[in-house]
Amino acid sequence: xADMRTPLKKVRGLGSAREGTEHFWRQRxxxxxxxxxxxxxxxxxxxxxxxxYAEVRSALANPFVALILAMFLISGLYHMRLGMQxxxxxxxxxxxxxxxxxxxxxxxxxxxxxxxxxALLKIAFGG
Amino acid sequence: xxxxxxxxxRPLSPHLTIYKPLITMxxxxxxxxxxxxxxxxxxxxxxxxxxxxxxxxxxDFVSWVFGSWIGRLILFxxxxxxxxxLMGGIRHLIWDTGVGLEKRTASKIAWATVxxxxxxxxxxWVAGYMARGM
Numbered sequence: 001x002a003d004m005r006t007p008l009k010k011v012r013g014l015g016s017a018r019e020g021t022e023h024f025w026r027q028r029x030x031x032x033x034x035x036x037x038x039x040x041x042x043x044x045x046x047x048x049x050x051x052x053y054a055e056v057r058s059a060l061a062n063p064f065v066a067l068i069l070a071m072f073l074i075s076g077l078y079h080m081r082l083g084m085q086x087x088x089x090x091x092x093x094x095x096x097x098x099x100x101x102x103x104x105x106x107x108x109x110x111x112x113x114x115x116x117x118x119a120l121l122k123i124a125f126g127g
Numbered sequence: 128x129x130x131x132x133x134x135x136x137r138p139l140s141p142h143l144t145i146y147k148p149l150i151t152m153x154x155x156x157x158x159x160x161x162x163x164x165x166x167x168x169x170x171x172x173x174x175x176x177x178x179x180x181x182x183x184x185x186x187d188f189v190s191w192v193f194g195s196w197i198g199r200l201i202l203f204x205x206x207x208x209x210x211x212x213l214m215g216g217i218r219h220l221i222w223d224t225g226v227g228l229e230k231r232t233a234s235k236i237a238w239a240t241v242x243x244x245x246x247x248x249x250x251x252w253v254a255g256y257m258a259r260g261m
Contacts, residue, residue: 050259053183116173119180
């Protein structure tokens with residue numbers, strides 16, 4: 001059956017990248033979340049400066065600390081992935097190279113995120 | 128479009144090198160650079176968390192690396208990059224509301240982000256050394 005949608009309906013709100021304002025909005029959303037989360041992270045590191053292995057582990061095992069830190073990692077990593085995507089799109093002009101770097105950007109973010117969250121959960125669950 | 132051989136260099140619109148460096152422009156560039164640096168700085172966070180989850184030996188090794196003079200220099204730079212990007216980010220969020228875009232105000236806010244980021248970095252490190260002392 002023929003598509004009854006008008007061309008305007010198909011592109012409305014999408015823009016040339018077919019994602020509309022979603023990138024901008026998520027960048028801002030994570031930016032706002034990152035303000036308190038970063039301050040917490042800095043405060044935690046200041047308080048743990050010079051702390052022993054046991055002290056650091058017991059601090060990270062605290063459910064409140066582990067949860068906030070997990071949110072910091074997720075929000076921060078999502079934010080940096082969006083930011084790096086813009087940098088790649090701005091400076092890499094070859095289509096192949098651009099695509100490869102955008103793929104690597106996501107892989108890097110997920111690898112760092114999964115490794116960090118796994119380590120955090122392992123400590124939090126007493127592993 | 129008809130093809131016409133370029134017999135002389137075509138005029139280009141002015142780019143970065145032609146402008147006098149203004150504080151708003153400089154801080155915009157620094158915002159991007161600090162963002163890029165923080166991207167790779169997450170490896171330090173992952174390194175620290177993985178070490179804490181692995182073993183005391185590995186954790187002590189990472190603590191030794193971070194505590195060396197080069198480690199501290201990197202962490203000091205990381206702290207400043209984080210604070211500068213945080214301040215620059217707040218500046219962008221203010222701009223998003225349509226406020227502070229006037230020429231003089233924008234320059235003042237740009238300077239304020241530098242002063243605040245440097246002050247916060249020093250404050251964090253003083254607090255860190257105080258926590259260590261106690």
